[in-house]
Ligand SMILES: Cc1cc2nc3c(=O)[nH]c(=O)nc-3n(C[C@H](O)[C@H](O)[C@H](O)COP(=O)(O)O)c2cc1C
Ligand code: SF4
């Protein structure tokens with residue numbers, strides 16, 4: 033990795049990583065990548081988020097669904113852990129709570145494959161300060 | 165359809181059933197899906213329904229409204245005005261949930277990236293303006309300029325004391341020395357608090373970036389993060405973050421081609437509460453006993469190894485990059501007159517939505533507990549909320565509508581502390597609660613000064629006596645006197661605040677203390693020694709089940725004749741009450 037050598041460098045870098053992340057997030061190309069984020073802070077892991085993440089990856093492989101699974105920090109819904117955020121191409125992200133292995137299968141078969149909503153969606157109850 | 169506990173209690177399931185039935189009748193079940201969601205934090209106005217994709221928000225919906233919603237909204241495309249959220253300020257119905265100011269009740273600044281980015285990937289942080297504030301500071305601003313901006317923003321320390329951050333930075337900056345240090349206090353010792361842990365686990369780079377900015381301002385080239393070894397995941401993510409930042413040249417020598425160099429190391433704490441106090445923390449890092457020392461000298465003058473050291477809390481740091489990018493004026497607008505910005509709270513105890521929340525200063529306790537928190541579990545009655553952990557006090561009904569900020573909480577006899585917020589209901593005994601915290605402080609006192617070492621122990625003993633029904637009315641005066649002497653004479657913040665839980669419960673719940681002392685009763689039914697199990701002779705059928713299960717052989721009686729409990733033998737295990745099939749055994 034080359035070091036970031038100046039503020040301009042950093043800005044350019046921001047634009048390029050943003051572009052690649054955006055491609056992942058906003059594209060409405062139908063066969064574009066589905067994104068799954070598992071909340072993996074101590075609170076999530078304590079309720080089994082690690083297993084859920086592993087199971088998600090395994091189940092996606094088994095069902096031959098292309099999706100990018102990543103981890104993230106605490107979303108704040110400790111009462112509903114494990115929580116998982118799913119972004120379908122061209123749609124707003126949705127957070128699902130109380131995720132079990134059975135629920136993972138359902139999420140893949142119903143929501144990811146067919147766009148059918150499932151119970152235990154967690155409403156976003158906050159606004160976030162916007163980046164520049 | 166919101167199916168949070170609040171809405172469920174007001175018939176959300178019935179509404180779902182009605183909606184489904186009507187959709188079936190109209191053969192719309194393929195086109196319209198009814199889905200249960202978690203709590204919207206809108207419980208006062210429940211049950212609530214949100215219709216997507218048009219973002220209509222219906223409040224106080226009744227089961228019989230289902231038909232109207234399907235007929236009017238879903239079939240004819242006309243919103244049902246009567247059920248739309250009524251904006252309390254404008255008295256107008258809001259057709260679109262995006263305009264409902266309610267959602268501004270939680271505003272995420274410190275938690276801006278938690279749950280959004282992968283904390284182990286620096287690119288995702290950079291995509292959200294990461295390290296841009298550092299870049300801006302070291303290439304376009306003078307250290308004084310940065311400090312001025314932070315001072316003007318009104319940011320105050322989030323570690324408990326609420327000291328103005330810019331002023332502290334200025335102190336450290338002004339001291340002449342060959343070496344200076346920047347320290348991040350990630351000790352987080354309050355029972356039930358996990359704000360700092362969540363920030364470090366979810367967004368470690370924001371803290372690293374802010375520490376480097378602090379280094380630039382104060383003239384320090386070295387940063388140290390003091391973190392408790394009990395936070396392995398946070399430690400691991402910090403290590404990954406530091407390595408990535410070094411690899412990118414955002415930490416290390418000549419950052420972004422400037423003359424500024426800064427690196428960060430971790431130091432581990434063994435989990436002593438007093439080591440969160442800044443002087444004790446510094447001694448612990450030096451390899452000495454974790455004991456507090458008298459201030460002044462403040463760490464800003466003489467800290468780690470005798471050099472000027474700037475200590476700030478994790479959450480304080482997490483605010484810094486945003487302030488520099490958005491400007492002090494923007495930050496100034498959020499919060500109250502003397503407390504700017506937001507505060508993160510770990511909401512715990514008897515509320516429905518236990519979790520991590522961030523609200524602008526000035527939000528009321530009611531909005532936090534009954535709005536975001538979804539109200540009290542199992543429909544019980546709210547009794548008190550403890551803020552500030554073992555250093556704080558408890559607040560009651562009468563404080564619910566007070567805006568939360570540093571000064572208001574102190575005035576009410578509690579404090580902001582680091583942000584723990586424990587909600588208690590009618591089943592919690594306030595005397596036992598005060599005893600719990602005292603037990604904690606006695607355990608955690610470093611023992612250096614006598615008011616805290618001996619005084620707190622005495623406070624604990626008196627409380628213990630009261631919970632066992634052996635207290636006297638004199639004890640109440642003793643608690644008060646001793647408590648205020650400890651506050652005035654203890655050496656460090658631990659002892660100076662440890663009597664707060666006792667003093668504030670004395671102020672707000674005198675009748676509970678009196679009930680323990682005069683009537684030998686615990687109104688909440690929590691203090692075991694004051695409970696007695698009794699069998700109601702009219703309900704007892706003489707089945708002998710309780711007698712056969714009592715581990716202490718305290719129950720006697722013949723078959724088919726009401727049984728009796730010998731209170732002297734009873735160990736109050738509660739087994740008999742659990743076993744009795746006739747509800748004949750009660751606890752008083
Ligand atoms: C007993 C005691 C425990 C403390 N624990 C913490 C802690 O866990 N985390 C923290 O940031 N500050 C803690 N503090 C406050 C620190 O002494 C110090 O004021 C703070 O780290 C300064 O940072 P700030 O100005 O950003 O709040 C504690 C203070 C006392 C008296
Ligand atoms: S107040 Fe308590 S913790 Fe602080 S120095 Fe005295 S004995 Fe130690």
Ligand code: SF4
Pocket residue numbers: 697713714715716717718719729733734735736737738739740741
């Ligand atoms: S509470 Fe326990 S010890 Fe007391 S009478 Fe009942 S079963 Fe026996």
